[in-house]
Amino acid sequence: MKLSKRQKAFADAYLTNGGNATEAARAAGYSPHNIGANAAKTLKNPKIQAYMKRRLQPIERKADLDVDKAIIHLLDIGMGREITARSSTYDNIKKMMLEDTTMKYAPGPKQQVEALELYLKYKGMLRNSSKELEDQQIAKTKADVRKSKAEADIMEAKAKRENNGDGTDAVNVNIVMPNSKEEQKDNE
Structure with missing residues (x-):
């Protein structure tokens, strides 16, 4: 299964911006209407998930990163x-290392809380507040579609009711156009 250019x-x-689906959708040219909900839906697409997994595998291998190591590191931070x-x-112009420092530190309370939040989200024990917002946006979109369909049905029924008897629908349109250039300037 191939991805479309927009999906790719x-x-x-998404992979290069730090995992922000809304910004990824915007960058890929998705419609700004309900972009958050559409981005979340796009992110769940199995083809896109498989593509991103394939793209990350060589990077993870090179960094010797796997899920277990990442979780252990996250828990180390969370536990302080x-x-x-x-x-x-590294200076790319001079092609030389300018500084290479190794340091040890104890994570602060803010880092600990953030790490534990991430871990609990990973385990499914903490619901992301944006998920609730996403659900509300999807419900609103569905309601808007139902409302638009109902309005279209009403307009169609009115048009049929105003049928002038010869098989055509009667539609009254009032268009006011200025007569002179002065009137046009006054309306601008």
């Missing part, structure tokens, strides 16, 4: 255990 652009943008971090600065 969405997946690539000492973390070893590495910071490197």
Whole structure:
């Protein structure tokens, strides 16, 4: 199964922007109408999930990252255990390493809470508030569609009722057009 150009652009943008589906949809050119709900739906598409998984595998292999290691690291942060971090600065023009530092630190309370939140979301124990918003947007969209259909049905019924007897629908349209250039300027 191949992805459309827009789906591929969405997946690539999602992978490069830090996992923001709404921004990925915007970057891929999706309609701004209900973009959050559409982005969430697009993200759940099995073809897109498979594509992103294929794109991430070589990166994860190179970084020697797997889910177990990531969860262990997340829990280490959440429990406030000492973390070893590495910071490197490389000058691409001079093709040389400017700084390569390894440091140890204890995560602060904010980092601990964020790490535990992520872990609980991963385990399905904490519901993302944006999911509730997404559900509301989907319900509103469905209600808007039903309302538009009902309004169209009403307009069709009115048009049939106003049928002038020769098989055509009577429609009254009033168009006011200015007669002179001065009147046109006054209306602008």
